[in-house]
Amino acid sequence: MRAQQALQNLTRCTGQPLEMMKYTTPYLQERLIEKEPDLAILTGSNFMLTKPDTRLVFQPEIDLVKKLNLPILGICFGHQLIGTAYGSRVEDLGRSIREFKEVKIVDKHPIFDGLPDTIRVSESHRQALREVPEGFHLLAESATSKVEAICHESRPIYGFQFHPERSDDKDPHGRMILQNVLKLVAKF
Numbered sequence: 001m002r003a004q005q006a007l008q009n010l011t012r013c014t015g016q017p018l019e020m021m022k023y024t025t026p027y028l029q030e031r032l033i034e035k036e037p038d039l040a041i042l043t044g045s046n047f048m049l050t051k052p053d054t055r056l057v058f059q060p061e062i063d064l065v066k067k068l069n070l071p072i073l074g075i076c077f078g079h080q081l082i083g084t085a086y087g088s089r090v091e092d093l094g095r096s097i098r099e100f101k102e103v104k105i106v107d108k109h110p111i112f113d114g115l116p117d118t119i120r121v122s123e124s125h126r127q128a129l130r131e132v133p134e135g136f137h138l139l140a141e142s143a144t145s146k147v148e149a150i151c152h153e154s155r156p157i158y159g160f161q162f163h164p165e166r167s168d169d170k171d172p173h174g175r176m177i178l179q180n181v182l183k184l185v186a187k188f
Contacts, residue, residue, distance in 0.1 A: 006043045006075075009165035013175040014182055023057075029064050039071045039185045042078025044163060048127055049080050049090040071156035071185035076125050079159035083147070086133030093144065096126045100171050103142045103162060109151060111139065111158060111180050119173040122166035129161070156188050 007020050018041075025031055032040060042061065047054045055062075058081060065072060065085035074082040080090050101123045105112050112119070119140075129147040132138045136159075140149035150159045158181060164174030 006165060010041065010043075010178070013165050013167060013178045015179075016182065023061055028060065029067065032064075032068070037070065038188075039073060039182070040068060042072065042074045042081055044076035044078065044124065047077060048092070049077075049084055050092050050127060055084070065157070071188050072158070073181055074157075074159040075165065076161060076163055079150070079161050080127060080129060082157060082159045083129040083133045083136075083150070086135055088133035088147070089130040090127050091130045092127050093125075097123045097144050099123060101142055101144065101162075103140050103148045105140050105149075107137055107139045109137075109139050110184060111149070111151065111177060113180050114176055115173055119177075120171045121160075121162040121164060121174045121177075122171070123162050124166070125161060156185055158184075 007018055011018050019035070021028060021032060042065075047058065049055055049058070061081055062085045065082050072082065074080070084090060100120050103119050103121055105115070105117050105119065123144065128145040132147055132150060135153050136150040137153060138147060138149075139151055142148050145161045148161045151157065160177070162174070164177045167174030
């Protein structure tokens with residue numbers, strides 16, 4: 001049900017038809033490449049990468065992040081998968097965060113075009129990246145996560161600890177970020 005809700009929210013925010021492929025899809029990498037998507041989105045999950053079994057289950061996706069030659073967006077758990085693929089560690093925060101929070105933009109990247117220096121976005125996580133992964137730039141931080149948003153130095157790979165797809169009319173910043181991502185990957 002959560003995956004279906006994420007798909008609906010992403011479709012609503014982007015205005016684009018999206019197709020979901022679960023991590024359990026046989027031959028996931030081959031099937032993904034066959035579809036020739038404009039963007040691969042790795043979404044949130046209840047799994048926790050600090051647990052050794054979780055890392056084993058998702059190792060194929062971690063490897064896929066480095067192998068795919070197409071734009072990638074990681075949201076929450078997907079952001080953590082990207083960080084893990086590039087050597088960052090995930091830490092448990094000791095509590096769950098589930099509310100709209102302020103996030104400070106520290107690098108005025110085009111992904112934040114049209115937005116103020118502090119944005120308000122939906123947070124829903126218990127774990128976060130401890131440090132910026134090798135080869136990435138830090139784009140945003142918050143009181144609860146030092147690594148809220150990242151982008152790769154040379155590849156179109158973006159990661160958000162927050163959930164931009166959970167934006168609404170009162171808090172539209174996430175929707176604007178997703179639309180900016182689509183503009184950026186259209187140039188790829």
